[in-house]
Amino acid sequence: MLALDYVIVFVYLGAMIYVGLMMQRKAEQGIDSYFLGNRNLPWWALGASGMSSNLDISGTMIIVALVYAIGARGFYIEIRGGVTLIMAFLMIFMGKWNRRAGVMTMAEWMSVRFGDDKEGRLARTITAIVSIIGTIAMVTYFAIGGGKFLDEFLGIPSFAGLPGAFWAATILIVLAMIYTVASGLYGVVWTDVFQGILIFGAIMYIVVKAMSLNLPETFSVTMPMKDGTFASFPTTFSEWANLLPRWKLNIHPDSDYSMYNLFGLLTMFYVFKTVIEGSGGTGNYMIQRYYSAKNDKEAGYLSLFWTFLLSFRWPFIGALAVWGISLGSQITDPEMVLPIVVNTLPVGIKGFMIAGLMAAAMSTFDSTVNAGAAYWVKDIYQVYINPEANHDKLMKQSRWSSILIVVIGLGLMLIIKNVNEIWAWITMSMGAGLIIPQLIRWYWWRLNGYGYAIGMAAGMLAAILWKALSPQATPEYFSFLFASVISLLGTIIGTLLTKPTDEAVLQDFYNRTRPFGFWKRFKKTLPDKEIEKIDKENKRDIVSTFIAVPWQIVLFMFMMNLIFKVWNQFVILLLLLVVLSAGLYFNWFRHLSEKPRIPRRNRMKKG
Numbered sequence: 001m002l003a004l005d006y007v008i009v010f011v012y013l014g015a016m017i018y019v020g021l022m023m024q025r026k027a028e029q030g031i032d033s034y035f036l037g038n039r040n041l042p043w044w045a046l047g048a049s050g051m052s053s054n055l056d057i058s059g060t061m062i063i064v065a066l067v068y069a070i071g072a073r074g075f076y077i078e079i080r081g082g083v084t085l086i087m088a089f090l091m092i093f094m095g096k097w098n099r100r101a102g103v104m105t106m107a108e109w110m111s112v113r114f115g116d117d118k119e120g121r122l123a124r125t126i127t128a129i130v131s132i133i134g135t136i137a138m139v140t141y142f143a144i145g146g147g148k149f150l151d152e153f154l155g156i157p158s159f160a161g162l163p164g165a166f167w168a169a170t171i172l173i174v175l176a177m178i179y180t181v182a183s184g185l186y187g188v189v190w191t192d193v194f195q196g197i198l199i200f201g202a203i204m205y206i207v208v209k210a211m212s213l214n215l216p217e218t219f220s221v222t223m224p225m226k227d228g229t230f231a232s233f234p235t236t237f238s239e240w241a242n243l244l245p246r247w248k249l250n251i252h253p254d255s256d257y258s259m260y261n262l263f264g265l266l267t268m269f270y271v272f273k274t275v276i277e278g279s280g281g282t283g284n285y286m287i288q289r290y291y292s293a294k295n296d297k298e299a300g301y302l303s304l305f306w307t308f309l310l311s312f313r314w315p316f317i318g319a320l321a322v323w324g325i326s327l328g329s330q331i332t333d334p335e336m337v338l339p340i341v342v343n344t345l346p347v348g349i350k351g352f353m354i355a356g357l358m359a360a361a362m363s364t365f366d367s368t369v370n371a372g373a374a375y376w377v378k379d380i381y382q383v384y385i386n387p388e389a390n391h392d393k394l395m396k397q398s399r400w401s402s403i404l405i406v407v408i409g410l411g412l413m414l415i416i417k418n419v420n421e422i423w424a425w426i427t428m429s430m431g432a433g434l435i436i437p438q439l440i441r442w443y444w445w446r447l448n449g450y451g452y453a454i455g456m457a458a459g460m461l462a463a464i465l466w467k468a469l470s471p472q473a474t475p476e477y478f479s480f481l482f483a484s485v486i487s488l489l490g491t492i493i494g495t496l497l498t499k500p501t502d503e504a505v506l507q508d509f510y511n512r513t514r515p516f517g518f519w520k521r522f523k524k525t526l527p528d529k530e531i532e533k534i535d536k537e538n539k540r541d542i543v544s545t546f547i548a549v550p551w552q553i554v555l556f557m558f559m560m561n562l563i564f565k566v567w568n569q570f571v572i573l574l575l576l577l578v579v580l581s582a583g584l585y586f587n588w589f590r591h592l593s594e595k596p597r598i599p600r601r602n603r604m605k606k607g
Contacts, residue, residue: 005351012198012355016362017178019191039291041189043298046289047305049192049367053285054084054310055199056364057338057357058145060317065334067321069223069257070249071240072564075314075557077260079270081431083556084310088548089278090286091303092588093541096296097442097513098287105371106287107131107379110449112512113441115505119449119498121383126453128379130434130460132405135372139365139409143169146361147413152339153354166413176362177406180369181399188366195359196309202356203316205349206341210319210563213326215240222331224256230332231255240325241564243557243573269477275549277431280439285367288374300592307552314556318563369402376401433459433483437491443517445506451495459487516542537591544588551580 063082066074079085086094103109107128114120147169154171156164180188220232221240233252247264251257260266281287289306293299324337327344331337342353377397382389389397437455440447462483470479503522510522516538523531558573 002347004348005354008348008351009355009358012358013175016191016195016359017175019187019194021178021187022190039294041186041292043293043302044305045189045193046292046298047302048196048309049189049363050286050289050302050306051309052192052196052199052360052363053367054364055313055360056142056145057149057361058141060313060320060357060360061145061149061335061338063317064320064324064337066257067317067560068324068331068337069221069334070251070260071235072243072318072557072560073245073249073263075243075560076245076263076267077270079267079274079553083274083553085274085549085552086278086282086286087303087307087310088552089545090282090290091300091307092544092548093515094278094281095290095293095299095303097515098281098290099293099296099299100513101291102512104291104378105131105374106281107375110452113505113509114449114452114501117502119453119501120505121449122453123449123456124379124383126456128375130456131375132372133460134434135368135375135405136409136412138368138372139173139406140412142361142365142368143173143410143413146172146358146365148335149339149357149361150354152336152343153350162414166410169413170410172358172361173365173406173410176365177369177402180366181402184370184398188363188370191366192363195363198356198359199363200312202353203312205353206319206323207315207563210322211565213322215322215325219325220328221325222334223252224334225254226256227254232329241566243561243566243569266477269480273432273435273480276439277435278549280435280442285371288367288371297592300589304589307555311555311559314560315563318560322563369405372405373398373401432480433461433463433487436484436487440491442515443519445510445519445522446500447491447495448498448501450498451491451493454494455487455491458490459483462486514538540587540591544584547580547583547587551577551584554580 059082063074063078066077068074070077075083098109101109101112103112105128107124110123110127111120114123144165147165147167150168150172151163151165154164154168156167158164159167215237217237218234219237219240220234222230222232225231231252231254233255245264245267249261249263251261253261289302290299293302320338320341323341323344324331324334327340330340338357342350342357345353377394381397381401382394386393434456436459437447437452440455441452463479466479466482507522507525510519511526514534514537523534526534554573554576558570558577561569561573
């Protein structure tokens with residue numbers, strides 16, 4: 001980097017801190033303001049903020065590495081998490097269900113579902129603890145990728161026995177933490193909107209430049225090997241750019257990526273995992289956007305806008321992969337395609353691009369930390385430690401908990417070195433240990449707080465044990481199966497060995513959220529006209545979900561294919577996109593409404 005690049009980066013960093021601190025006064029009104037923006041933020045800002053939060057450096061480095069090395073089919077591998085397919089479920093029904101609960105955190109949601117007695121508090125506490133652990137893991141993940149990326153340009157030497165990548169990550173995170181700690185969700189959302197503009201500028205530049213590149217019919221790609229080295233393998237453009245899935249791949253058995261040779265089976269597994277995860281909802285910064293939405297309609301709008309903006313990530317991914325291939329032998333590590341491509345840019349443009357990618361890293365980090373701190377303040381400190389805490393004490397806890405989460409996350413960066421390693425554990429092991437109780441809580445009335453808490457605790461413990469004890473080369477699906485089976489057993493056993501949740505609590509929960517599933521005994525207490533409305537809404541949502549999932553996949557593949565310029569794929573994807581979009585409009589979008597139409601308990605049937 002030269003002087004002009006540094007000037008651009010420093011101007012950007014100064015602008016981010018300024019915008020964030022401008023929001024400090026609004027955030028200081030109370031923890032509802034600090035963590036939810038008083039539920040008064042516009043849907044388009046929440047959607048743009050969500051998009052910015054999904055575009056992290058670490059994830060981009062992993063996805064680019066997979067598409068670079070495996071080709072267009074690398075897209076299917078990222079159904080495990082990088083495609084963010086959960087957005088289809090949030091858009092159709094999960095977002096509005098969560099919004100209707102009227103809570104600040106997923107842990108507080110447990111009080112609506114299981115009550116405020118012993119079982120509800122246990123479920124709430126376990127959820128808070130697990131969510132904080134997850135937040136720390138995500139901070140570590142962002143730190144590894146961000147540090148690895150920035151160290152390529154800053155060239156920070158080792159200091160105090162710690163590598164330069166650690167100090168690069170520390171600089172990035174401390175700067176983001178300044179406005180995150182000061183201004184809460186207000187600062188997070190409005191800096192994310194500002195950063196989103198910068199991110200889009202970076203995307204457009206890379207995409208336009210990559211469109212002028214034409215890859216030869218034959219070329220080589222580099223892959224990591226199991227012994228820690230890297231090797232080059234030949235391929236053809238027609239095979240590399242082909243989006244049609246295959247049952248098996250032919251990756252060299254000594255490569256780390258040979259785990260993806262059972263491609264068809266793994267893709268089906270990733271889809272299955274995502275459907276379970278999407279049907280159970282999510283937590284942390286993604287669900288925080290829905291808790292902050294004004295109403296059902298705006299929850300739908302922000303989802304649609306979020307997904308549309310996120311689709312532009314995929315031409316960016318494709319462009320970086322194409323550019324990386326054009327650099328030939330300069331690429332020795334697939335995870336370094338992103339920083340190496342940026343390093344080839346001219347002066348000024350390089351500074352702008354680094355600022356844009358720093359924006360992506362900081363927007364993901366700030367959202368995650370803000371959401372994670374809410375669990376400490378709302379669900380642990382205010383419930384158990386100081387229920388009578390005043391405004392000043394709650395705000396102080398909000399800020400100190402944010403700082404502590406960051407410090408622990410940075411510390412773990414010294415233990416975990418590989419971006420894909422921590423991402424695979426977060427999505428396929430830790431995530432697997434949580435999704436079963438999170439799924440069942442919506443659809444089976446008999447699940448109680450004890451079963452939920454035992455299932456969550458068992459799943460998290462299984463994930464941690466797997467990380468500590470399993471061989472490094474073990475396939476991802478084994479970690480998923482291990483954690484999810486342990487979690488399922490804990491959930492079912494814990495539920496059946498304890499008494500059901502109070503029926504008044506369950507009735508109130510059903511009347512608020514109105515999910516489909518095994519709730520007939522509570523639905524039948526409502527007036528017949530309201531039951532008819534619920535049935536219509538539920539059926540429409542189920543059908544719309546079967547449209548929304550392929551719609552999102554096709555949209556993202558269509559956007560990436562624009563870079564590959566494979567025109568027969570372009571026509572097929574475009575036709576599919578038009579048909580699915582029409583179905584989504586008629587079956588979902590035109591039925592969006594602002595207010596819940598189903599009354600609470602005071603209008604249930606008598607007798």
